[in-house]
Amino acid sequence: MDTQQWLQRQFGCRLRNGTLLTQALSHRSVGSRNNERLEFLGDSVLGYVVSEELYSRFPDADEGQLSRLRVSLVKGSALAAVARELDLGEQLRLGAGEVHGGGRRRDSILADTLEALLGAIALDLGIDACRLAIGKVFQSRFDGLKLEQARKDPKTRLQEYLQGRGRPLPDYVLREAAGEDHARIFTVACELSDGDEVAEGVGESRRAAEQAAATAVLIQLGES
């Protein structure tokens, strides 16, 4: 399967300008005809198309929720995951050093190249074709979005709840770190110094345990 066939299968389009396609897949380690300018363009194209989609899919979301949903879709790790599903790594053009350094699997390179490809599609075929390509590639992500995901994290919500009532901020106290180094389990207590509320949370990181404890306190407060 050549590169145009791959693009057809994964993005539903072919570029008229084959040189542009090659450039979009070329990491800067290849030389001066690389994809960095196309990445600049593609980043903005993707931001626009995703924003438009979220605006119409979530008529009741406020702008903060829309922003958080957008971040969840376009952050580097999310784009890298999409790129992996598309087998983008096999199409990458890397300098020898990057090949040996594992560049085909690196999040940042995969994410940047996906953006560059979208920039090349917009440039060569226009924004409507690019919108279709993004719709195809992100279809399952769009369909899987729930407004619930755009809620602020539990620690932030607890903090805002308390601040809104003039109460002091909670203390997060590490109670236990059990297990071997590679499989630690943390237990954290969330305590409110001016009230009876206290709850423990458990997680595989200290941060996860804190979030779990904050959730438990929010439940006690009737806020979750």
Next chain:
Amino acid sequence: MDTQQWLQRQFGCRLRNGTLLTQALSHRSVGSRNNERLEFLGDSVLGYVVSEELYSRFPDADEGQLSRLRVSLVKGSALAAVARELDLGEQLRLGAGEVHGGGRRRDSILADTLEALLGAIALDLGIDACRLAIGKVFQSRFDGLKLEQARKDPKTRLQEYLQGRGRPLPDYVLREAAGEDHARIFTVACELSDGDEVAEGVGESRRAAEQAAATAVLIQLGES
């Protein structure tokens, strides 16, 4: 001149959906039907259209230069200046508190509302119409851009020059702050501890004086 006439004159279009136009001009102080969601959309539309324009206008610019040029066009103070030229303040719908607080002249409100208007145009008339509207409103800005403006600021360039040669960073020393409070003139010296280079800069803020001093040292180093 009603609002649609104003839009026609300044942006070259009329919205089919008058309610959407009203919403785009409504600050959140007016109530729940405000322009915050449209601002989310418009921000991304503007980022895309400006990026596309810069990509084609500056074929030799690298992605860092393109990013700096984009920031210079879409940062809040730049958008507020555009909004003032369009007399956007007169069209704003503000709650009573914001009217008395000078909301019509506030940079952030003007910039956000300009973005919201562009979002409403994209939503109602499509991206091609919005691209034309942005082209009309930003025409003189686009035409006035020079790649030279995308250079990093003098202090950053001096720092990078020195770091690239393993030399210590410069000291910026305030030499004088003359004049009345409302019209201060600052004089700052830029000194390189390991060399003979030293120069003074003068400006209306300490930062401006530092940049002027850095420029003078860059000239001594043959780098400006």
